Amino acid sequence: MNDENATPAAETLEEFKNSFSYGSRSDLTFKFLKSLTDDDAGEFFRQLLWQVGHSLDDGDISPIHQLVFEWQRRGYEGSGRNHAYDDAPFTPLAKPVAESRVGVLTSSGHFAEGDDPKPFGVENMTQAEAEERIGEFLRDTPEFSAIPTDLEPTDLRVRHGGYDVRSVSHDREVAFPLSILQSLEADGVIGELSSPMYSFTGATSQGRLRKQAIPGWVEQLQSDAIDVLLLVPV
Amino acid sequence: MCHVSVGHVARAFESAGIPTVSVFVRAFKHVAEVMRLPRTLITQHPMGRPLGASGDRDRQRRVISSALELLENAPSGATVVELDEPWRAGNVAR
Numbered sequence: 001m002n003d004e005n006a007t008p009a010a011e012t013l014e015e016f017k018n019s020f021s022y023g024s025r026s027d028l029t030f031k032f033l034k035s036l037t038d039d040d041a042g043e044f045f046r047q048l049l050w051q052v053g054h055s056l057d058d059g060d061i062s063p064i065h066q067l068v069f070e071w072q073r074r075g076y077e078g079s080g081r082n083h084a085y086d087d088a089p090f091t092p093l094a095k096p097v098a099e100s101r102v103g104v105l106t107s108s109g110h111f112a113e114g115d116d117p118k119p120f121g122v123e124n125m126t127q128a129e130a131e132e133r134i135g136e137f138l139r140d141t142p143e144f145s146a147i148p149t150d151l152e153p154t155d156l157r158v159r160h161g162g163y164d165v166r167s168v169s170h171d172r173e174v175a176f177p178l179s180i181l182q183s184l185e186a187d188g189v190i191g192e193l194s195s196p197m198y199s200f201t202g203a204t205s206q207g208r209l210r211k212q213a214i215p216g217w218v219e220q221l222q223s224d225a226i227d228v229l230l231l232v233p234v
Numbered sequence: 235m236c237h238v239s240v241g242h243v244a245r246a247f248e249s250a251g252i253p254t255v256s257v258f259v260r261a262f263k264h265v266a267e268v269m270r271l272p273r274t275l276i277t278q279h280p281m282g283r284p285l286g287a288s289g290d291r292d293r294q295r296r297v298i299s300s301a302l303e304l305l306e307n308a309p310s311g312a313t314v315v316e317l318d319e320p321w322r323a324g325n326v327a328r
Binding site for chain 1: 235236237238239240241242243245246247248250251252254255256257261264265268269270272278279280282283284285286287288289291294295298299301302305306308310311312320321322323324
């Protein structure tokens, strides 16, 4: 055997699919490909290319968006099913939303300039590094970032290794609805928007989140005197 | 995992006496169901864009308003309501 002259092994379909999930072709909008069977992945690409061809003629790309949406749904069908519960906690509202102080917590990974949660002690970690270190995030305790509602819009930062942040980078309201809630407050739809709003990186250890993080977050938001809480996962 | 994380947050706050509503994208509707979250609004949006496309203030506002209505109107826990407006693109320059 002469390994130096050996033909490189052809990439398998399995390896190709996996490469979109934190591999050589990492793309957080398409990391779901890893979860599709080979047959389904083939069918996804067939339909995608067919729709691309169609759009060359009619210019309509919304069927492509719909296709991606539908296959993303299929890709995530099996996720999170090991976190099943029997009971359904429920607290009735004490007063109408129009009289309530509304707290907000998102898992979008937003934070204020100058208040970097410094994952693993790293300040100004790039989005690329957050994606490379996703495995470490999934074993760690999440940090809770407080974001004052009067923060200069240009001082809001976002970093999250678990999802495609392009959209929220263009427009925070995609996942961090500060202006929308301020406008709903002005219109009397909500009583008051509580400041600060809060955010964390939702790609995290579930055990550490539950035991080490959430109890303190509940205490913090109770001391903020919120009446209700709006949650936005990303 | 983000949706599971927020699911745990929702269950904890609700159990501590603070009513919650969560906005989930359709791909994770089953997570809201198996975790039996208090109140969940489902949007037909792709992952990473839960409230609507960048710049689509009308859609984003409608999603938040619908979530607030659900907060007020849900009769019991494990209430899941689905908005059926399909995804529409935003207006971002590349």
